[in-house]
Amino acid sequence: MSFRAEARAWLEENCPPSMRAPMQDDEYPGGGRRARYRNPDTKLWLDRMAERGWTAPRWPVAYGGGGLSKPDHDVLQEELRRINARPPLVGMGLSMIGPALLEFGSDEQRAEHLPKIARGDIWWCQGYSEPGSGSDLAGLRTRAEEDGDDYIINGSKIWTSGADRADWIFCLVRTDPNAPKHQGITFLLFDMASPGVSVKPILLISGASPFCEVFFDDVRVPKKNVVSEPGQGWTVAKRLLQYERTSIGGGMGGGGGGMTLAAAAKRCAGETDGRIADDSVRAQVLEHSMNERVFGLTVRRNGEELQSGKAPTFLSSFFKYYGTEQNKRRNELLMSIMGTQALGWSGHGFEPAELDAPRQWLRSRANSIEGGTSEVQLNIIAKRILGLPD
Numbered sequence: 001m002s003f004r005a006e007a008r009a010w011l012e013e014n015c016p017p018s019m020r021a022p023m024q025d026d027e028y029p030g031g032g033r034r035a036r037y038r039n040p041d042t043k044l045w046l047d048r049m050a051e052r053g054w055t056a057p058r059w060p061v062a063y064g065g066g067g068l069s070k071p072d073h074d075v076l077q078e079e080l081r082r083i084n085a086r087p088p089l090v091g092m093g094l095s096m097i098g099p100a101l102l103e104f105g106s107d108e109q110r111a112e113h114l115p116k117i118a119r120g121d122i123w124w125c126q127g128y129s130e131p132g133s134g135s136d137l138a139g140l141r142t143r144a145e146e147d148g149d150d151y152i153i154n155g156s157k158i159w160t161s162g163a164d165r166a167d168w169i170f171c172l173v174r175t176d177p178n179a180p181k182h183q184g185i186t187f188l189l190f191d192m193a194s195p196g197v198s199v200k201p202i203l204l205i206s207g208a209s210p211f212c213e214v215f216f217d218d219v220r221v222p223k224k225n226v227v228s229e230p231g232q233g234w235t236v237a238k239r240l241l242q243y244e245r246t247s248i249g250g251g252m253g254g255g256g257g258g259m260t261l262a263a264a265a266k267r268c269a270g271e272t273d274g275r276i277a278d279d280s281v282r283a284q285v286l287e288h289s290m291n292e293r294v295f296g297l298t299v300r301r302n303g304e305e306l307q308s309g310k311a312p313t314f315l316s317s318f319f320k321y322y323g324t325e326q327n328k329r330r331n332e333l334l335m336s337i338m339g340t341q342a343l344g345w346s347g348h349g350f351e352p353a354e355l356d357a358p359r360q361w362l363r364s365r366a367n368s369i370e371g372g373t374s375e376v377q378l379n380i381i382a383k384r385i386l387g388l389p390d
Contacts, residue, residue, distance in 0.1 A: 003072045007079045014048045016041035019086045030091045031120025033167045046120050049088035056094060056118045059102070063110055064118030092124040092161075092244075093117035097170045097189075100240045104187075104228045113168075113189070125192070126244075127157040127171030127214060128237070135373050137172070138182045138234065142216060144173035146223075151175070151188065153196075153219040159370070163199045163212035166192050172237055175230050187233035190221040206362040207345075242316040244371050261285045261330065264337045284333055288326075295326060314384035321377040324367035331361040 001009075018041045027039050029046055037043040049055050052066065057073045059065020068076065098117045101110055116122045133139040142155025153173055163169070168191055176184030192199070196219035201209035228236050262276070265285050270277030276285060299319055334357055335342045342357045344350035368374040382388040 004075045007076050015085050019045045020084045023086050029089050032123025046088045050119045055089040063114035089120045096243050097124050099243050104236050122167045125160050125163045125166035125169050127169045129159045131158050135376050142173050144175050150220045153216045155216050157214045159211045160214045163214050164201050172233050182234045184231050185233040186230045187227040187236040189225045194219050206359045268337050317377040317380040328364045331364040335361050
């Protein structure tokens with residue numbers, strides 16, 4: 001039996017019907033020690049795919065992956081798309097720290113963390129940004145002082161996505177305050193349940209709290225949790241940012257949940273023979289859809305190249321910049337199409353998708369800040385891709 005036939009048969013038998021429908025916000029498959037699954041099929045789908053190794057299809061089998069070749073991985077992705085299957089697992093474990101550990105981690109670190117990531121046992125968060133530093137990541141002040149076989153960490157992080165639900169954090173700390181700015185930085189892993197770690201969610205204008213402040217007060221972390229070498233954290237951090245930006249860019253182009261542009265346009269601008277009645281609105285929706293399709297294909301091609309073993313390049317900044325701008329344009333266009341029905345926040349007279357629209361629009365404003373601001377990405381594109389002088 002060919003791999004395609006084998007994968008198709010297995011997916012048909014094991015992918016629950018509800019996992020072949022668009023994902024709901026409260027069915028996010030992030031995993032972790034405190035995960036609660038409103039839809040039991042979400043956990044069932046995760047467990048089945050993890051047992052097969054297909055939550056991380058290209059990772060080595062020894063680390064919980066599927067050990068698939070690039071051609072077989074491509075076939076698996078095609079078969080998943082064919083049945084509109086949801087991803088069984090998402091999060092920073094798969095998209096960021098996992099790839100970084102494969103590249104920079106020790107054998108012990110890979111064996112300890114990668115299988116847990118692939119099974120969805122651990123939810124990870126990222127300890128990068130700090131109060132007062134803005135986009136100046138290397139200006140971090142969180143310090144780690146040696147104490148025998150441990151480091152003692154003091155400081156704080158901000159805009160830490162999902163920290164209130166995270167089990168572990170990958171964190172940048174300064175271990176040598178006398179070193180040049182981009183040196184003396186160390187990349188550490190530690191449990192969020194460690195004594196001295198406290199988390200405070202940040203309430204956003206959208207009404208949600210996906211970001212948090214995280215405080216470290218004499219947190220003790222074993223030195224064995226250093227990724228790469230002490231003082232070499234900036235090298236690991238830069239590579240991980242490329243993984244992050246590729247992930248953000250690839251995930252932004254398609255827009256969020258709620259009402260689609262076409263559905264909103266037909267509802268608010270009228271429909272004639274299955275088409276959007278208003279010529280101007282139809283042209284705007286079509287233009288956005290074409291840009292989205294082209295961008296999606298470009299991201300997919302880049303993703304296929306990465307699956308061949310290549311690490312992300314500075315093109316990740318291009319994807320991050322364009323993807324976030326595309327998502328912002330989508331939300332702007334949706335608000336414009338919906339008119340006054342997009343101005344509701346609560347109460348009667350609005351459907352759930354209509355109440356979701358202004359929140360998504362407000363949330364999209366952060367796209368050009370998180371993962372490195374658009375200004376930072378344009379500088380990287382200018383210097384590293386176009387070769388322009390400083």
